[in-house]
Amino acid sequence: SQQGEEDPQALSIQEGENATMNCSYKTSINNLQWYRQNSGRGLVHLILIRSNEREKHSGRLRVTLDTSKKSSSLLITASRAADTASYFCATDFNTDKLIFGTGTRLQVFP
Amino acid sequence: SAVISQKPSRDICQRGTSLTIQCQVDSQVTMMFWYRQQPGQSLTLIATANQGSEATYESGFVIDKFPISRPNLTFSTLTVSNMSPEDSSIYLCSSLSGHGYTFGSGTRLTVV
Numbered sequence: 001s002q003q004g005e006e007d008p009q010a011l012s013i014q015e016g017e018n019a020t021m022n023c024s025y026k027t028s029i030n031n032l033q034w035y036r037q038n039s040g041r042g043l044v045h046l047i048l049i050r051s052n053e054r055e056k057h058s059g060r061l062r063v064t065l066d067t068s069k070k071s072s073s074l075l076i077t078a079s080r081a082a083d084t085a086s087y088f089c090a091t092d093f094n095t096d097k098l099i100f101g102t103g104t105r106l107q108v109f110p
Numbered sequence: 111s112a113v114i115s116q117k118p119s120r121d122i123c124q125r126g127t128s129l130t131i132q133c134q135v136d137s138q139v140t141m142m143f144w145y146r147q148q149p150g151q152s153l154t155l156i157a158t159a160n161q162g163s164e165a166t167y168e169s170g171f172v173i174d175k176f177p178i179s180r181p182n183l184t185f186s187t188l189t190v191s192n193m194s195p196e197d198s199s200i201y202l203c204s205s206l207s208g209h210g211y212t213f214g215s216g217t218r219l220t221v222v
Contacts, residue, residue, distance in 0.1 A: 033211070041215055041216050041218075042213060042214075042215040042216060043153075043202070043213040045210065045211065048210070088153070095158075096140075096141055096206055097143065097155055097158060098143070098204065098206075098211055099155060100145075100153040100154075100155075101152060102151075102152050103151075
C-alpha cells in the first residue's frame with residue numbers, strides 16, 4: 001500500500017513560476033526523499049531530508065518537513081520547461097524499504 | 111552511488127507466458143528491491159530480494175506469481191508468471207548501499 005498521499009495530483013504552470021507539491025505520510029520515518037521521473041522511466045533522486053531536519057535546499061529546490069503533521073513540501077523556484085515530470089516523495093523507516101507517495105504530475109509551459 | 115543495469119528495457123508478451131527481468135549492480139549492495147508501476151500510477155513495492163534466501167513479499171504479492179532470486183550481492187531477477195493484461199506495467203529494481211538508493215531504468219511490460 002502507498003505510504004504517502006501527494007497533492008496536487010497534477011499541476012500546470014508557466015515557466016518562471018514556482019511549483020509547490022505536498023506530501024503527507026502515515027507513520028514515523030527516518031528520512032523522506034523526493035524523486036523525479038520523466039516519461040514513466042528512470043527515477044532521479046532530488047533531495048533527502050532527515051527526520052530531525054526541518055528544511056533543506058538544493059539549487060532551485062527547497063524541501064520542508066513537519067514531522068508533527070507528517071507532511072513535507074517540495075518547492076521548485078523559477079520553473080523551467082525541463083522541470084516537466086512526475087515528482088514522488090518516498091519515506092523509509094526501520095526496515096529500509098522505500099515507500100512512495102502517489103505523485104504529482106508537473107507540466108511547465110514555455 | 112551504485113549503477114544498476116536492468117534488462118530487458120521493454121517486452122511484449124503473450125498472456126499465459128512468463129518473463130524474467132534481470133538487474134545487475136556494479137558493486138555489492140546491502141539490499142535490493144522490486145517495484146511495480148502501473149500506468150499513470152506511483153511505484154508499489156513488490157518485495158525485498160534477500161541474498162541467499164526467500165524474498166520478503168508485500169501484501170498483495172505472492173511468490174508463485176512473482177518469484178524472485180538473489181544469488182549474490184550484485185544480482186537479482188524478478189519473474190512475472192502466467193501473465194495477464196493486468197500485469198502490463200513498468201517493473202523497476204532498486205538497490206540500497208551506503209551511498210543511498212539507486213534505481214534501474216525499468217522494464218516496460220505489455221501483455222497481449
